[in-house]
Amino acid sequence: MMYKKILLLPFSFYLVPYMHLSLAIDYLFDSLIGIFLFMIVTITIGFYAKKIHCISLLILGNIINILLSYTLIVLKSPLVELYHSSSPFIVAIPLIILFLFTQLTGIFWAYVLQKEGALSTDKGNKN
Numbered sequence: 001m002m003y004k005k006i007l008l009l010p011f012s013f014y015l016v017p018y019m020h021l022s023l024a025i026d027y028l029f030d031s032l033i034g035i036f037l038f039m040i041v042t043i044t045i046g047f048y049a050k051k052i053h054c055i056s057l058l059i060l061g062n063i064i065n066i067l068l069s070y071t072l073i074v075l076k077s078p079l080v081e082l083y084h085s086s087s088p089f090i091v092a093i094p095l096i097i098l099f100l101f102t103q104l105t106g107i108f109w110a111y112v113l114q115k116e117g118a119l120s121t122d123k124g125n126k127n
Helices: 001-005 011-013 018-029 033-051 055-074 086-114
Strands: none
Touching: 001 011, 001 018, 001 055, 011 033, 011 055, 018 033, 018 055, 033 055, 033 086
8 A cells, every 4th residue: 555655656747837847947056957857757647657557647737737837827926926937937838848748758758668568577487
């Protein structure tokens, strides 16, 4: 029982507004480190979700994170004000699409590798 809860721990990442954190990191360091870092994290979580067959939890996490991001924009959080642009919604929509695309890429590669048997835990006999 405890093992199943530990398997779901990576999905707690969606309780963090990672889209805004990536923009804040990029603004503070004047680079694209934040976006690339969170792209790697989201592709990994997409891969992991497919591997443990929890795509529904991935979808729920994305919905929660999108709602959290838009709530931060509407409430004018200091995190959003840090990288002020003409409209935070204009910045948010392409980033959400980018992060969803990276998750789909992770799901795709997990599917391909599972289909080929590269991720199989069986060592030997195939019936």
